[in-house]
Amino acid sequence: MNKLLTTMLLALLWLATAAHANEAAPLAEDPAVEARLLHIAEEVRCLVCQNESLAASQADLANDLRREIRAQIRQGKTDTEIMDFLVSRYGDFVRYRPPFNATTGLLWLGPFAALLAGLAGLLLFLRRRSATAPAALTEEEQRKAAALLDGTD
Structure with missing residues (x-):
């Protein structure tokens, strides 16, 4: 009886978790946009973390900046224009390699x-x-030192 009850509980648990499983959301709508975003984000410092790139950071500001960069890429701006926008807003500190x-x-x-x-x-x-x-010892000083070392005074 216990085996049957355990089996039924495990089956219900499996069904409950399977019912909540969804297909993974795609990481990027457009892989070309995401590739450019990654290229730019690796050159930009996270303003919250300061020792991580924008690509690696999970801070809220980093997410907002990545969204802003995506929007500018979709508007057709070049990487240089996007970087100039970030520098004009946050200064040269935002770049990992400032000019x-x-x-x-x-x-x-x-x-x-x-x-x-x-x-x-x-x-x-x-x-x-x-x-x-100190300068070298004179002959007299050397004799005195030798006498002191020999024990003869």
């Missing part, structure tokens, strides 16, 4: 400047240390 200009110069040159400053500081430190190193 080199006056406002992003420190971003591009800062690491090299820090490296050069570190090397200059190291060279200065080594020069000062070698300049203040």
